[in-house]
Amino acid sequence: MRYKVYWRKAGIKPEIGSKFLDIVNQKKPKNFLEIGVYTGVTARNVLDLQSRLFNNDFSYLGIDLFEDYKPSDEKEIAPNYIRSNNQYLSNPLKHLVYNVILKEQLNSIKSVYNFLKKYKDNVKLIKGNSIEVLPTIDLSIYDMIFIDGGHSYETISSELKLIHKRAKKNCLILVDDYFHHEAPGIKKAVDELVKENDYKLKVHHNRFAEILL
Template sequence: MNFTALHFIKRVARPFYAPLYNQLHDLLRGARRYRYLYKEIKRVRARRILEVGTWRGDRALSMIRTALHYTPPSEVEYYGFDLFESLNDAQFKSEISKWPPSVDEVKRKLNATGVALQLYKGDTKETLPAALRALPKVDFVFIDGGHSIETIQNDWNCTSQLMHETTVVIFDDYWPHNFNAGAKPVVDAIDTNKYIVEILPIIDKFTHKDFGALEIQFAKVTRR
């Protein structure tokens, strides 16, 4: 089989095997915290999902597939924000980022799910405030874009405006021992008179090339 045929089969088949592949990949990497995403999406029967930091779209596929267990594709909406191919070296460094593919590549991958899809390319400090007025309230938010405090603060300030009574917001990268980046400073400053803030108990441990030993948790935020 030549490379083009293999590439084509991979592209068509990926939406079907990606959720299983993701779970296996997370398990092998020792990333156990992601199970909370699917559990919460199922629990609130989320139909409108917003992800800050779509990256390769594989997490989006798993979240969408979870929603499709109980909702037809015509009723599921996914909103994804990422720098995509506009990410530059300076942002890569300041956001402690990963390199994403192009928005078109991710769109092709996610289109196969049949759900309504909107992808926003650019820095969320610009794209999220600009999109706010046109966006509906959403059921589930996953904040996993840039890792600078400024960006995560912006992402929370914006997406918190899209919460309704039962919306669940999950922050990735709550680093219990790192205070100069990651979600901890933002999450710890959330007004607990207005929101219920839970640091979810699973701790994933990695060795990061810049930080050394790194512990990662999810933080879950809902409205009181």
């Protein structure tokens, strides 16, 4: 499966994105939840795949702080590409188009909704902190949950606690950046949950941790 960047700025590089899409394609999730949407590139790739698999009968829910995200929050570990708040785009043409001409903040909820408008009947985005949003949604409908929001131990551990008991038994829970050297709290939180509950763990491509409930 080829992961397309769609001339935006993505949290996942195309090569690893394609491997991620292979995992999604194996699971074939009708209902998909992503925590950490950023500019919506992974969302769009998942939606393209769901649309090929299910015509119109599928859903995608994305939770993110969107433009309210503050990379300076000292508790959070922000990936390099979102550390600066000024929407730095290394490609000069992208900089010209998005920052100078369109003045479009790519991680704003408006920009992401617009980017995903082809699938407007299947997409819902919620702006908020995952820890506050997760308790308000019915997690039992999701076939796959991709956790790629806050990278601190506190955030991942809280998300996992909120998710694992309310997700359905065969839900595929995938956590990004399991071995990220700047975010060791991710591995710690995942390992704790797996150990405490006697779950099994499968790591894909040295990056994605799959928790088998």
